[in-house]
Amino acid sequence: MSTILNENLLLAIPLAPLAGSLIAGLFGKAVGRAGAHSVTILGVAIAFVLSAVVFFQVMDGASFNATIYQWMTIGKTNFEVGFLVDSLTAMMMCVVTFVSLMVHIYTIGYMADDDGYQRFFSYISLFTFSMLMLVMSNNFLQLFFGWEAVGLVSYLLIGFYYTRPTAIYANMKAFIVNRIGDFGFLLGIGLLFAFAGSMNYGDVFAKRTELAALSFPGTDWGLLTVACICLFIGAMGKSAQFPLHVWLPDSMEGPTPISALIHAATMVTAGIFMVTRMSPLFELSDTALSFVMVIGAITALFMGFLGIIQNDIKRVVAYSTLSQLGYMTVALGASAYSVAVFHLMTHAFFKALLFLGAGSVIIGMHHDQDIRNMGGLRKYMPITWITSLVGSLALIGTPFFSGFYSKDSIIDAVKLSNLPGSGFAYFAVVASVFVTALYSFRMYFLVFHGKERFRGPKHPESPMGIEAAAHAHDAHAHDAHGHGHGHDDTHGHDDHAHEPHETPWVVWLPLVLLAIPSVVIGAIGVGPMLFGDFFQHGVAFDKVIFIGANHPAVSEMAEEFHGWASMGLHSVSGLPVWLALAGVVVAWFLYIVRPDLPAVIKRAFGPIYTLLDNKYYMDKINEVVFARGAVAIGRGLWKEGDVVVIDGIVNGSARFIGWFAGVIRFLQSGYIYHYAFAMIIGMLGLLTLFVTLGGK
Numbered sequence: 001m002s003t004i005l006n007e008n009l010l011l012a013i014p015l016a017p018l019a020g021s022l023i024a025g026l027f028g029k030a031v032g033r034a035g036a037h038s039v040t041i042l043g044v045a046i047a048f049v050l051s052a053v054v055f056f057q058v059m060d061g062a063s064f065n066a067t068i069y070q071w072m073t074i075g076k077t078n079f080e081v082g083f084l085v086d087s088l089t090a091m092m093m094c095v096v097t098f099v100s101l102m103v104h105i106y107t108i109g110y111m112a113d114d115d116g117y118q119r120f121f122s123y124i125s126l127f128t129f130s131m132l133m134l135v136m137s138n139n140f141l142q143l144f145f146g147w148e149a150v151g152l153v154s155y156l157l158i159g160f161y162y163t164r165p166t167a168i169y170a171n172m173k174a175f176i177v178n179r180i181g182d183f184g185f186l187l188g189i190g191l192l193f194a195f196a197g198s199m200n201y202g203d204v205f206a207k208r209t210e211l212a213a214l215s216f217p218g219t220d221w222g223l224l225t226v227a228c229i230c231l232f233i234g235a236m237g238k239s240a241q242f243p244l245h246v247w248l249p250d251s252m253e254g255p256t257p258i259s260a261l262i263h264a265a266t267m268v269t270a271g272i273f274m275v276t277r278m279s280p281l282f283e284l285s286d287t288a289l290s291f292v293m294v295i296g297a298i299t300a301l302f303m304g305f306l307g308i309i310q311n312d313i314k315r316v317v318a319y320s321t322l323s324q325l326g327y328m329t330v331a332l333g334a335s336a337y338s339v340a341v342f343h344l345m346t347h348a349f350f351k352a353l354l355f356l357g358a359g360s361v362i363i364g365m366h367h368d369q370d371i372r373n374m375g376g377l378r379k380y381m382p383i384t385w386i387t388s389l390v391g392s393l394a395l396i397g398t399p400f401f402s403g404f405y406s407k408d409s410i411i412d413a414v415k416l417s418n419l420p421g422s423g424f425a426y427f428a429v430v431a432s433v434f435v436t437a438l439y440s441f442r443m444y445f446l447v448f449h450g451k452e453r454f455r456g457p458k459h460p461e462s463p464m465g466i467e468a469a470a471h472a473h474d475a476h477a478h479d480a481h482g483h484g485h486g487h488d489d490t491h492g493h494d495d496h497a498h499e500p501h502e503t504p505w506v507v508w509l510p511l512v513l514l515a516i517p518s519v520v521i522g523a524i525g526v527g528p529m530l531f532g533d534f535f536q537h538g539v540a541f542d543k544v545i546f547i548g549a550n551h552p553a554v555s556e557m558a559e560e561f562h563g564w565a566s567m568g569l570h571s572v573s574g575l576p577v578w579l580a581l582a583g584v585v586v587a588w589f590l591y592i593v594r595p596d597l598p599a600v601i602k603r604a605f606g607p608i609y610t611l612l613d614n615k616y617y618m619d620k621i622n623e624v625v626f627a628r629g630a631v632a633i634g635r636g637l638w639k640e641g642d643v644v645v646i647d648g649i650v651n652g653s654a655r656f657i658g659w660f661a662g663v664i665r666f667l668q669s670g671y672i673y674h675y676a677f678a679m680i681i682g683m684l685g686l687l688t689l690f691v692t693l694g695g696k
Helices: 007-026 028-059 087-110 117-136 140-158 165-196 201-206 208-212 223-238 247-253 256-265 267-277 286-308 313-333 337-364 382-395 402-416 422-448 463-480 505-531 553-560 564-573 575-593 597-604 606-613 615-667 672-695
Strands: 064-074 077-085
Touching: 007 028, 007 064, 007 077, 007 087, 007 117, 028 087, 028 117, 077 087, 077 117, 077 140, 087 117, 087 256, 087 267, 087 337, 087 505, 117 140, 117 256, 117 267, 140 165, 140 223, 140 247, 140 256, 140 267, 165 201, 165 208, 165 223, 165 247, 201 208, 208 223, 223 267, 223 286, 247 256, 247 313, 256 267, 256 313, 256 337, 267 313, 267 337, 286 313, 286 422, 286 606, 286 615, 313 337, 313 402, 313 422, 337 382, 337 402, 337 505, 382 402, 382 422, 382 505, 402 422, 402 505, 402 553, 402 564, 402 575, 422 575, 505 553, 505 564, 564 575, 575 597, 597 606, 606 615
Parallel strands: none
Antiparallel strands: 064 077
């Protein structure tokens, strides 16, 4: 028999990080650095422990779906804060709080010398609160506020170094691009509210069959199709799907811990979570599912290509995130919601591991992020090396690692799908296996193996190399004018005095703790999450679960599943594993055996490299179409709407009042005979009126 979860227990989960955020943010100077990180880590740790307790209770059949606070009532509509906790929510709560806890601990070491220490801890705890409110919501109003809250805090975190122009540009870009997606998201919510008459998930889902029978007013489009596509446009912005992906790579301007927290495990997966939660609606629209699948396929393949040419270690991982989000989206389009959520979970661990590993390398390399200036770090940073290798193996889908089980399941689900666009999607996700292995192990070999390139001059095209060249030019100019100071400019040549080193325990401990689930969580979860009854625990909507009832790809996969060990062994006969191996071998050959070849290939394929280097010119297209278009619309509204209409009404009424007052003031002369004359004229006028009316 199912039980109801304790309301106070659920309230404590989001409120604990919020309390930590408020203390660190408002009283940061009073509590100091140690106080700030202690109170925020305590708050997130409490949230994680309680989330784990809730998870096990949900697995025992408990659930919760009720209003916590009623904000206001308009007519028959209630606007509420409420929680819906079932197996999907419980799993998301555990992932969010665990990754957030690891990031909080890691931040102690990474941000040790930063002036904004307390402010950063306040932000990341506030982000954790916002994300928890999003995933725990039981209505569209709370979902939207949580959605916007994570966007706002990500804006603050991406622009954390607010004195850097690049950081300000990046956070504004993220904010504006997400507003485009959020506009579609709001339209989708509005359509459902207008025709279902409720903001509550359960009420809307109960009317899903009626909504599917309706047409969008004035067209022959299905209402539910339009609403679902609008909702997914919101997911395209938040989960960085093509063409609204352009903000995520630039967001690497923020400190590395937020790259792991926001862009690996939490905010960017909010769109995947939302579509999964809305699966009862998406299941009734094949058009919407095909749209989702094709967008995901484009993102998975073409964003992977961009990862091959990146030289900033964080940007390589960022484009990897884009590609993996594309995989999750393809699974959603194939109606394999449980598979998408499974990859969301496994990806959270190994991608957070890779981001934090990249941050550890950056610390060890004295904040040089260019992988062309690295090499041979394996013997200097052994813990970072082995954990990064684990993350890379999980990412490329190595059998028995966590990423293998979820990625392989996505490929199988797409193969079994019969929706329009599934053929292209299958090609995209299979080809992406090779591409992922190539860029992942390109980064791995350049960073941890091969020649130690950090001892000599920096690569001339790297940021530090360009800066060194500028310094050398300035020194030469000074010498030419007789103003030298008698010493060589050694900028870019003095790294022999700064050996790479392993990072402190507060940095490498989270790497180890994230590496463990990156290996084992896939084998543990694949059976119950994909082919068991995991998602039937604590369901609140009369067993409306996201198993893809109308598109039974997962059901067909279940017939071939005989356990995690058999799945891993059987994969050796499949194409994806050999494509992944081929990608690793090609990366090894190009960057270890023949490191001269990449430059030759770059020259041979110059136009393609230019296209990739300019990111398919999507930034320029967005700037011309969206940014300039938005400016033109804004200017038009200002000139025509504000200046002509609004100012015309306001100024016109002011001018009329002024003219009327100017006429009336002549009657206020102060002379008694003028007033007497006015009274006489008034009396004559009234008498004339009365006589005329009386005569009638």
